[in-house]
Amino acid sequence: MQRPMDKAAAEAILRWQVDAGVDLAIDDAPHDRFAESKEPPRRPAASPPDRQAQAQAPAHPARRVASPTPPKDATESARLLAASAPTLEELRAVMESFEGCSLKATATQLVFADGNPRGGLMLVGEAPGADEDRQGKPFVGRAGRLLDKMLAAIGLDRSHAYIANVVPWRPPGNRTPTLQETAICLPFIHRQIELAAPRILVTLGNPSTQTLLNTKVGIMKMRGRWASCMIGGRAIPTMPTLHPAYLLRTPTQKKLAWRDLQAIGKAFRESAPTS
Ligand code: URA
Numbered sequence: 161m162q163r164p165m166d167k168a169a170a171e172a173i174l175r176w177q178v179d180a181g182v183d184l185a186i187d188d189a190p191h192d193r194f195a196e197s198k199e200p201p202r203r204p205a206a207s208p209p210d211r212q213a214q215a216q217a218p219a220h221p222a223r224r225v226a227s228p229t230p231p232k233d234a235t236e237s238a239r240l241l242a243a244s245a246p247t248l249e250e251l252r253a254v255m256e257s258f259e260g261c262s263l264k265a266t267a268t269q270l271v272f273a274d275g276n277p278r279g280g281l282m283l284v285g286e287a288p289g290a291d292e293d294r295q296g297k298p299f300v301g302r303a304g305r306l307l308d309k310m311l312a313a314i315g316l317d318r319s320h321a322y323i324a325n326v327v328p329w330r331p332p333g334n335r336t337p338t339l340q341e342t343a344i345c346l347p348f349i350h351r352q353i354e355l356a357a358p359r360i361l362v363t364l365g366n367p368s369t370q371t372l373l374n375t376k377v378g379i380m381k382m383r384g385r386w387a388s389c390m391i392g393g394r395a396i397p398t399m400p401t402l403h404p405a406y407l408l409r410t411p412t413q414k415k416l417a418w419r420d421l422q423a424i425g426k427a428f429r430e431s432a433p434t435s
Pocket of ligand 1: 286
């Protein structure tokens with residue numbers, strides 16, 4: 161009989177897994193896949209049909225099964241759903257119900273937005289990380305705290321800014337979203353920007369900049385220069401800047417971000433409606 165593992169051994173194994181980069185549990189019990197692959201294939205029972213369906217189901221189903229929707233259909237379905245949402249609340253609801261992006265299967269929840277959608281400034285990042293996935297809000301981890309300091313440096317906070325990501329579900333292990341995942345989610349962020357209708361848009365980092373400005377030019381060339389993002393027939397003045405996670409890794413580049421922030425703050429104030 162197998163003896164239960166003692167606490168210290170269990171903790172050591174867990175630490176080893178975390179050090180190796182494991183950050184997601186996808187099932188309650190471990191499986192010996194090597195042993196399973198040597199087992200003879202199971203034969204489906206002859207009848208009745210529901211037993212047959214059971215036999216054909218995976219022997220060890222994962223926590224949730226990824227959607228098999230083909231990417232083109234998923235993008236089209238995202239486009240139709242996004243267009244059908246007349247408000248941000250309804251957009252959030254249709255995104256909650258969307259099954260076309262396989263990232264939803266491994267993410268804890270949808271990370272829709274934070275801040276004030278009527279603030280006039282909108283910041284768009286790449287995709288949620290572990291903290292955002294847990295809390296259901298964008299930019300709440302270390303990068304988010306730096307983003308708050310960046311806003312504070314130009315006299316702003318989240319009451320002036322609406323914050324979202326191009327991809328609203330966390331990619332496992334914080335990998336960069338694939339082009340396919342990004343394409344599937346694109347109609348949602350486009351609609352989110354259209355409904356928030358910011359005066360100024362800021363793209364944070366390379367993936368967000370390249371996706372929203374539809375360019376292959378890298379962030380180091382794009383940053384610090386005003387661009388225009390065409391959304392819903394409106395050209396929104398857009399400033400690409402460095403991602404706060406990059407600035408945490410490369411603090412010497414903060415001076416570049418500081419210059420971008422100055423330009424963002426100035427444009428934000430100058431574009432404010434006069435009452
Ligand atoms: N990085 C992002 O791009 N978005 C987040 O929400 C958090 C970190």
